[in-house]
Amino acid sequence: MDKPRHQFLERTIYSREELCGDYFILWIWDEALGEKCQPGQFFEIRAHYSIADAEETRSLPKLFKPISIYDNAEGRIGFFIKKVGTGTNALYKLKAGDLLELIGPLGNGFPFVTGRRILLVSGGIGYPPLWYLQKELIKHNLLYWVHGGSGQNDVFPCDEIWTEDGSFGKKGMVTEGIRKLIAEKKIDLIYSCGPIPMLKECAGITNKLNIEHYCSLEAYMACGIGVCYGCAIPVGYENDWNYLRVCKEGPVFNAGEVLWNKF
């Protein structure tokens, strides 16, 4: 079998950036690993615990958490993370010099294209994988990136920003402006990443307009390597569909094939 072997890695965090709100970036450095990565792929990562610690504090082994590749340049791999719960909190506490446990790169990644007029749509923590993606696409395509967040702490560099509370950029859901943008910019391809309701909304539009659309989905994961079927989502056609694994057949799916009303 010449499928890529999964890797269990431990890498030192060489830098940690603290951003606004609950966001932070952890950087590791491994050129050989960087060469294997594609935009849209992710790693399962976890704060490192020594067995001694685990016994002393009785803190339990925890699931690895899926985190997209945010950046990858000359072996500098970045994870752009929002602190939302147990696992991301443990990651938040890591400092430069600490060890990170990783498995990856995992998943299929975004298809690479050239000569297209592309709209990037991100919501909340859907931002990081599109950053890596646009770096690869920008030389060969025309890009416009629109990002939505709940407030001014959830906005990052891109072409157009929407916030739900109106505290920055345009007020409203990022999906509200998409139809107009598609027409104005003559978009023929969309890449999206964000919460399910946003992706669903967006897919409704692209389906109607018959525009190619790849979306990267979020799912709660256990193994991250295709073993447990815990991360499955419904993909196919009304009468011929299956649960596919976000960690293995995804996280990027053709938005036209995801059965949004079966969630």
Next chain:
Amino acid sequence: MDKPRHQFLERTIYSREELCGDYFILWIWDEALGEKCQPGQFFEIRAHYSIADAEETRSLPKLFKPISIYDNAEGRIGFFIKKVGTGTNALYKLKAGDLLELIGPLGNGFPFVTGRRILLVSGGIGYPPLWYLQKELIKHNLLYWVHGGSGQNDVFPCDEIWTEDGSFGKKGMVTEGIRKLIAEKKIDLIYSCGPIPMLKECAGITNKLNIEHYCSLEAYMACGIGVCYGCAIPVGYENDWNYLRVCKEGPVFNAGEVLWNKF
């Protein structure tokens, strides 16, 4: 009801001493609390966790651990602790300035006497309560203190030391010399604290010689305040006995009344 109310306290550790082996001492300072304490009493203590920490690390709430009062002078209360497992490991990691959670003082304590010829017998981590005891007894009685440990890392100041491996003092079990000491020093009262087999051995001797003997017992505890009956040990006479609570009716029992063969 005018029984003493139990207290849940949080006190800052003002000093931490590191001893040989796995032993260390934590000191807190509270004069009012010190005035309530008697030799042989103990506290249920626990390293302080903030709820935030507990959620982030998923380290679970842990039982409080029973620890004797080792010293108590002008409100300086000392806990002399051996690192043996989860709970004591967490205590070991505390630094001066950290918070300690306490409930106590708990238990009955040693009876106070005057004008007696007393032998103190301690084994391993049975040492600390006898230190506090001898400080109170020494002005009013004749004392001789014999202590046993497994090796040179388990010995502390006293009159006579035994180690199992012979690496310090006399070689053997501390109980081996007792019969001779009783005769030589005309002992009429024994206080003991240590592992059950040692206390049992010692009680066998004092029962035969009909010498008064109070021993302080160890038991795994959950509540420490007499509620759960988890710490009970058999006390009474062959045909009329009950399980009494080490945390409430004890930890000090009349060695002649403990049913050593019912453990």
Next chain:
Amino acid sequence: MEQILNPLQTSLGRLKMNSPVTVASGTFALENLDFIVQEHLGAYVCKTITRYPKKGNPPPRLYETEAGLLNSIGLQNPGLDKFIAEDLPILRKTLTVPLIVSFSGASLNEFEQMLECLENQEGISGYELNVSCPNVENEGITFGIDPDVVYKLCALLSPLTNRELIVKLTPNVTDIGVITKAAEDGGATAISLINTIWGMAIDYRNGMSMLKKGIGGYSGIGIKPLALALTYRAAQAVKIPVIAMGEFITGRMLWNSFGLEHL
């Protein structure tokens, strides 16, 4: 997702309560009242009593596992007569919230006798029938696993009292719904669950059980998901109130984990 949240109940069958929080039998006694404001409790459930005094099981009776507590107390208690003569007057004097007496009989007949005795006593608002202690052979447990017996027991006792009649069930059964229904059909005014589940811990150094008795009862955070599942099942099977327990030992009981967090 299924909506399983019920509006917070502050009355229980015939009983009006300040609060939906109560305490788990055997984990809370008057001693604990030093630590909390009594009036924050909806009711006070005493440790289970039996017709005759019970010595309980040999030590060690406790062991803390990674995610909970094992115990094999064995219902140590002074027996009904002494409870009525000594404990009840104190409870009456001390409590300002309703008292629920937990008791367990060795036969239907004994349950009936005990209820009749207790009916003659003032200051009791209700009963919790403990048919589910895992640590006592031929007592309790045989009742809790058989729906016919649970039905007979409730049908026998419910005509004899106007007080609250709660049945505390064991989780160690194949179908909790059937047993819950049997209790309701028999006339129980409420169900409480869960008692501890079977549990064991092995000392890897010598292959021996950490509890003298071998298997014990397991409680704590590790059983919370099971407690929630069974409570949900039970609540679906009946119309009478279902009281959930399964949070963490010693005074951390929630009346209803489904609702309390909304307070």
Next chain:
Amino acid sequence: MEQILNPLQTSLGRLKMNSPVTVASGTFALENLDFIVQEHLGAYVCKTITRYPKKGNPPPRLYETEAGLLNSIGLQNPGLDKFIAEDLPILRKTLTVPLIVSFSGASLNEFEQMLECLENQEGISGYELNVSCPNVENEGITFGIDPDVVYKLCALLSPLTNRELIVKLTPNVTDIGVITKAAEDGGATAISLINTIWGMAIDYRNGMSMLKKGIGGYSGIGIKPLALALTYRAAQAVKIPVIAMGEFITGRMLWNSFGLEHL
């Protein structure tokens, strides 16, 4: 204390094995072999297959609790024919250790059909009959809770094969001993336990279940004490080997927690 340690078994019924460590069905696949040395396993147990393909349950299917994992995968699998055509050849080629095929039928007849199909295939050392999946209605679970049905199933299948015939039992029963005995009497060559127990988690913000399906299967460190207790009970009830599981998710299975730590 009871001595419950058995000498380490390295043969299982008719099967000789390198090691007493195996993997839990559904938590381990070929992908995991990237992480370990295959030869350290005693045997490889594949994810449970059914006669016909199963889509599985709707997402979310996973939630991590304080002390374990909830899942409601619902036995998603490609079905027997596709397993034989596609997966089995790869397994045969890849595995150097014995293959145990886990399968589950919707009726006695279907179990029989499946066994007959599998008997015609090379490279299978044994079967694990999954009669205990909590996430599939009317399939599996009805079998595992009724000793008569378990007996009938084993009596039906055991004459049809010379391969290892393991029955995997559910812990969600009143008396594990009776069911284990029924399996032995029917001709099973080994018992494995435990499958997951019922479990549920509630999102306190909205009172909804964290799993779409409501109740799921609970595994991990939180169920270890129960697994030990039931394994001990089962082992006392029968003479055939009992395979224990209940440590932590994804490839951390111990053959026998009672013995392994002595390796």
